[in-house]
């Protein structure tokens with residue numbers, strides 16, 4: 001296989017549209033992409049694991065990481081702090097692996113300032129407002145108040161869709177996953193990412 005620069009695949013959406021579901025499915029289906037596990041001051045939901053879903057930290061630890069430059073980007077979402085640890089992302093990219101991010105539009109903008117060339121931005125939309133509300137409730141892990149708050153914020157989140165390269169309207173999980181896989185496959189074939197291409201082509205031409 002040709003040597004290639006790793007890419008950064010970002011998924012953003014209003015809460016409940018299906019990012020976590022699609023991320024898990026993509027990670028399970030492709031071993032060349034690895035998840036960026038964020039740090040957050042949010043409390044864990046039932047079933048969430050420290051180090052797998054998030055690194056759950058207190059505000060003091062979060063501020064220390066931010067101040068010491070350990071975060072690639074960070075933002076406040078729904079009154080909680082979220083950030084991307086820098087080390088694992090840099091290691092994965094330099095090893096030619098792709099990295100998947102489930103982050104909001106604020107974090108996506110910050111990544112774009114430092115890594116525009118490596119970034120592939122996908123925005124997930126729910127098929128309808130009613131579907132979004134149903135999905136937030138179906139998850140059954142947040143209080144009524146939290147569900148309301150997330151619905152109220154959804155319109156603002158959605159207004160950022162124009163900052164993304166690709167849009168997936170998440171009707172059926174299988175169909176959305178297939179679209180995501182297609183995006184990833186095409187982006188991996190971008191000529192500028194194929195660092196091993198010129199020597200391959202040289203070898204090919206020398207042999208002709």
Ligand SMILES: Nc1nc2c(ncn2[C@@H]2O[C@H](COP(=O)(O)OP(=O)(O)O)[C@@H](O)[C@H]2O)c(=O)[nH]1
Pocket residue numbers: 012013014015016020038039042073074075077082083084102103104105106107108
């Ligand atoms: N900027 C930024 N946003 C994040 C990060 N991690 C998660 N988020 C976003 O924070 C929001 C809330 O995430 P979460 O509490 O897990 O709720 P969920 O999206 O409803 O599952 C979502 O929009 C995530 O994409 C991060 O490291 N940085």
Ligand SMILES: Nc1ncnc2c1ncn2[C@@H]1O[C@H](COP(=O)(O)OP(=O)(O)O)[C@@H](O)[C@H]1O
Pocket residue numbers: 013014015016017018019020021022135136138139170171172173
């Ligand atoms: N295409 C879909 N059709 C029906 N339900 C879905 C779909 N995608 C996700 N869900 C469900 O909606 C809820 C929210 O999905 P989740 O992946 O947690 O969203 P997000 O990470 O964007 O907040 C979950 O219960 C999930 O199983």
